[in-house]
Amino acid sequence: MKAKKLQIKQLFYLMILFQLGTIGLNLGTEAGKDAWISLIIGMLEGAILFSVYYLIHKRYNYKTYTCILQAAFGRYIGISITFLSCAYFLYLGSRVTRDLAEILTLHILYETPIWSIIISFLCVTSYAAYKGLLPVANAGRICLHLFAFFILSFIVLVFLSGIFHVENILPSLQYGWRPILQNFLPMMIPYGESIIFLILFPYITEKKQIFVKGIMSILISGSILSITTLLNIGILGDLVTKHFDFPLLLSTSLIRIGTFIQRLEPLGIILLIIGVFFKVFLFQYSAILSIASFFSKKYFYAILCTTFVLMSLLGIFMANQNINHIFIGLKIVPYYLHIPFQIILPITLLILSFFCKNIDWEN
Template sequence: MEKAKISVIQLFSLLFLFEMGSALVVSYGINAKKDAWLAILLAMCGGIILSFIYYFLFRQYPNLPLTGYARKILGKYVGWIVGLLYVVFFLYGASRNVRDFGDLLLSSTMSETPLLALNILFVLAICYVLYLGIEVLGRTAEVFIVILILFGIVGNFFVYLSGNVDLNNLKPFLENGWKPILMTVPITTFFPFGEIVAFTMLLPYLNRHELVKKVWLSSVISSGLILSYTTSLDIAVLGVEATERATFPLLSTIGKVNLFEFIQRLDALVVFSFLITMFFKTSIFLYSTVIGIVDLFKLKNHQQIIFPIGLILIFLSMTNASDFSEHVEEGLEIIMYPLYIPLFVIIPLFMLLVAMIRNGFKKKNRNNET
């Protein structure tokens, strides 16, 4: 791992931007219909539980990334395979985010631009920042989280000023009962809250390990509240049916703003917000991939493999689905449970139990010796 340190504020910024990701602009939690906001809040609680699992693992081995302590806990060979599984998942997650970014730009502003060209430029920018190191990425996140918040304030101001918000679209509460909400919660928990497992590769860089829990909880809660609010706003402006149909409902919501036939076409706010969140989410996934490969294969530094991995990332982003609808179906129906449950819940929980039992025996033996 590179000799670098990131501050608490930088870690919070990275976590917050990561969790926003594509969830900010897609129909997040809409399977729960008008109660999508409640499904997201319950998913946030699930995200807090997952955070504690990852946090307690980190506390057992505060100076090692996930690929490192997997070998410590599960043994040299099994742990290496488990670490490789996570590395492959991080790379796959990065490729899905690159595809999301390219498809939104194609559908909103650059319809004549080849998808490949957009993806290449996006990945090259990410590779350049990661080549400079995690500290540069952390400092960049500090700046862009402020810009994202300003975009959010301006966008909300104009949406409310335009008079398009109808809170009746959110009524009645629990119209379809609890079943659709509870069916939606696992999906909204794993995406995006479960994906913060990628940060188990970055936590050793934090300069104040004792504040990890506070930073992690505050980022999960703040992002969960904002995602819940954003989905509610989409439904209040568009109605639940239009929100379900829309590929990127936030884009449609802000597109309805038209004040005095002068202030309109504010789609750029959403596109720029999406660019910011996806840049950092993809960067974290790609950096976790690179650090995992460096750790598993005992390489000297991360810089030598960033651009080759970037080329693989571009290839995967173009080939993981033939079109956007297939891309979404793959994410929500095909890989959700077979991939996410083992990687986000079963393996981390099993490693935590083994680590706690093993460390408990070590402490007991030390006490007996003294």
């Protein structure tokens, strides 16, 4: 099964929306008032990681991720790592879906079972995968403009309503650089997830522009995440922002201008759902694309249905309550999954690329 070719601008839209899938979460808040600085550093780390991913793609002759793994590690080990990577992508997609379900049940859909939200949402992403990458990429342009409109509206309304307090973000670097540098790994992870684009790079028509557009997408999304975090801290204070699972929702609920602009929680929910949709879709579609490369086209829909079932079960049963879900995401997943797949594996591939010469790509 082959994906249709994408234009570089479509990849650009998808990368920004993918990285904004974490906009509602309290990223970097361990650094207190300096969380927004921590996110800027994370953005620079993400640019370095993306450079590694692009170099891998370039040095392996712009081939697919599955071909790269087999070229570097041999056929059987490469195929095994491919399936492990697919399992990793499906697990991350399930985690993000569970994050969304937890937030919705805690804040707006109080009586709705988590399992129904997870299954309903994955039905939407699975249908999008059924339609293919190109229609979703085209929709990404519309959604990105919508996202930008809502973000700008949020920023303007925050200052018009007078709920931003400069004293909440001062003094900067009150405890020095140590709290910020302690967030070195967590801030890198959202950008490290962009490794899934190694699967999509071969389907981009303007390959020479991939690096520039990729770095631009990281700088834009990183700036948006930093600004929203800065605004959340200025509105809520660093302690509330740190301990509230969806600070953007609380910030939007405090916006009041006269008697006609208030209770703007739907603004935060819309931003969250747009970002999460593209993030989960890309995780799921990348896994489907990788698995389908080993089978004939007729098995595509069977693979699609299988990923839907697996992600639904993972999302529902990965944790029995929210506190366990958060603990696993913060203390276990980064060290046992993110570091191996986002850092160790790509660096190993890049090193091996200097020894993988004269490869017979046809075989």
